[in-house]
Amino acid sequence: MIFNSFEFLYLFPIVFCVYWCFIYAIGKNEKAVGLRSFLLIAISYSLYLKWKPVYALVLLFITVVTYIGGRILGTFNTPERPKTLCSQKAVLYSAIIMTLSPLFCFKYLDFINSQITTVGELCGFEFGLEGLNWALPLGLSFYTFQALGYMIDVYRGNISAEKNFRDYMLFVCFFPQISSGPISKAQDLLPQIKECKPFDNRQATDGLKWLLWGMFMKVVIADRLGAFVDSYDTQYVYMSGVENLLLTFGYTFQIYGDFAGYSFMAMGVGKLMGFDLINNFNQPYLATSITDFWRRWHRSLSFWLRDYVYISLGGNRCSKLKNYWNIFVTFLVSGIWHGANWTFIVWGCIHGFIQMIEKMFGLNKKVENKAVFVVRIFATFIVVNFAWIFFRQPTFEGAFEQIGIIFTNHDLSFNFTTPPLFYIAIGLSVLFVRDIAVEFNIKSLDFMNHRYTIVRWSYCVVLVILSLLIGVFDSSQFIYVNF
């Protein structure tokens, strides 16, 4: 279910009403929790089946493998069973390989195949292996990582293995987060699944606010910028350096609006259903370093990488050199996770490399001086912006060509049409004020949570009207769904 689609507008109220009527009807007991989980699984799978029914089998496969893996791994942590670390590791690795196999086949096999073919050709061997060219199952990278995280937590003894398959199934397939996260941790979501809370007025109101703000970010900021940036997709080579720089800024805010918009809507839908999902975004473009940026951007993935890659590699409890290497590898994994293309790998490496530098020179620490603080925000934004060029462009050549134009073409001509810029400026102004208000805790500017009801309500009405007036309602897919 795409949150910005018309389908969502009529399906979600039905889901909401059916869900809460059901909760009221069944009451509040242990049996009710089970029935509620069944209902949510039915809703989640029905929505997933609407897309490509056969891919629900992949979701089910990962659920079953990680559930069984978790159960077996869990037995090693019980007092009855003596610890035989080697075999526990063997179980973990086997389960990880099985869990990652669909991701590997659907996402990386074609890329590896093409690389082998290219290397073969360079060595004089002419062979062409057939690629699979399968569409990527919706949310595969997200639910695979979520399920993997659970299994590793069980292995480490951070949590006990979930015995109830029904609850675990819901943990993996919960519909607000399945297509693009957030990647929830078992210790955060599973307890909520096991508890049947009554309707919370405050939580639901918060949910609606997040839903509205997420919708605004998607349709007014992301899709408006998307239409603008895409319209110059093939023409950037003819454009000036300034125009190209502005196009890259456009994409930088587009991807923020798109992914944060999705995440906020997922959070809003979760709250309306009585669940608190992790807030994936925390004003990322006000970060003072790349290290800080990753504490604010796609936080659930950052936490996942920190907990299951960085710490597994040794984290910072090792030599400085090894620590730098761990940072680099962690972000290499982040790049690979985002997509099977060298451009994503380079994007991840850029982020990893700069964090290494920051750590070396102590640039990842909090800044007190206001002027330095502002300069650092600006510098971080520029670095992030240039890294996004590799993320967006399908090839290296394209990325380097665009960067080259930005630095070498000093023509100051500006041929963008005014109306799209006018709408983009409105959307970005609203975003800027909101992010500044939340970041620096300026209560008078945080209109969504203002102390006066009239301000809160008026602001929400303005967001609705602006969305209708300048939003792009083409139900376009979210960028991160491709990952």
Next chain:
Amino acid sequence: MKRFLIKLVLFISICIVADICVGVFLDNLRTNAISGANKKNTHVWETTNEDILIFGSSRAFNHYVPQIFEDSLKMTCYNCGEDESGIALFYSRWYSIKQRYIPKYIIYDVYVQDILPIGKSNYITKMKPYYGKNYLVDSLLTKEDRNVKYKILSKCYRYNSQLYDLLLDRFRSNDILDKGFYTMNKGTLEEGKYAPVKHDNIVFDDNRKQMFEEFIKEIKGQSKLIISISPIYKGTDEHLFSQILGLAKKYDVPVLNHVNDTVFTEHREYFSNPTHMNTRGAEVYTNTIVEEFRKLTNI
């Protein structure tokens, strides 16, 4: 829950009222536009009374100078051409126009886009304010988007992405359009900058072709229709137009075909880009069309 639902209903009600108020304000901006595309759109749908109307997409919009028609033929003329449009817009506009009066002549500048399933949305923007007032608009918009009948319930959505133009057209007094015509004064096509126009592997839209046929049949009995094809720099494959030319032949509609006319196609000084002529090209071309029109109609 009850409190939440009451607040939700109240919020939705306020949004509906705000939507209606803003919609009325925008309606007012559109109908009172003193220049630009909104003034033109309102005029074409609601107040045209000219003898000659020019229909077609951006090539019609930029290639036919009404003033030359008026000066040469002593008849009134208005250029109804619109960027990124096609038969869908002009068929529905014709339906509104014929309710008021029947123009003497309609010159339709055709391009392949007229019968291509192109998802460009400019013409939808032009049609949205008339949803509910013209049954063709209703059915065409519904065909484009099956949810439009719900979306269009919002008065603001009818003017989605129009705020800037509505404000500008309401308050900007110097009209950039001259009787609907917009001159491409963006200079001359640069040597070697553009490749010849080609449309490979085109799949025509049968629905649009059928619409074009119905449009011809409709007009044939009431007004004099002339189909024209304006020049393309270095020409193009005429096969692109075979379907439209076939319809013209079938219904005996005169065609002024200049798509490969070397008087224009070999002169880059007439073009702004390969498919659009500049001010100079438009003037020379309009004079040529006027002469052919005169011969065709014995005026």
